[in-house]
Amino acid sequence: MENLDGTGLRQLTPYGLAQPHEIASAQWSPDGREIISETTRGRIFVTHPDGTGLTPIRLQTGTTRYFAFEPDWSPDGTQIVFCMYINGQEDIYTANADGSNLAQVTNTPDVENGPDWGRSPVAH
Numbered sequence: 863m864e865n866l867d868g869t870g871l872r873q874l875t876p877y878g879l880a881q882p883h884e885i886a887s888a889q890w891s892p893d894g895r896e897i898i899s900e901t902t903r904g905r906i907f908v909t910h911p912d913g914t915g916l917t918p919i920r921l922q923t924g925t926t927r928y929f930a931f932e933p934d935w936s937p938d939g940t941q942i943v944f945c946m947y948i949n950g951q952e953d954i955y956t957a958n959a960d961g962s963n964l965a966q967v968t969n970t971p972d973v974e975n976g977p978d979w980g981r982s983p984v985a986h
Contacts, residue, residue, distance in 0.1 A: 887932045887976075892939045904929030906944060906961075919961040923948060934978040935959075943967070943977045 888899040896908045896915075906919045919942070921930060933944040939959065946955050954967040954977045967977075
């Protein structure tokens, strides 16, 4: 969105990263310089607010068979938190913002939902 009143909309990601009928989460970085979101194929990426700099975050899972979704930033922007379905189970994970240092936070048979660091929203 370009303007607070909803006018001046512009697409930030190429067609195919999120389909019109799907809901994808997107979160501003704490410094307002990037937006983190996920693809329809369960991969996480960041982009600048003007749509440039589209960059996948390569999670170091040891396998390509995973589905990551609902990413969010740590308050200082150095880490991310997200849900991930891997090895037949869905749990919450953290990683450095570049995808390194992957750490599993939960280990339950329950479906995980919308992890966040609970920070206050930042005006952009």
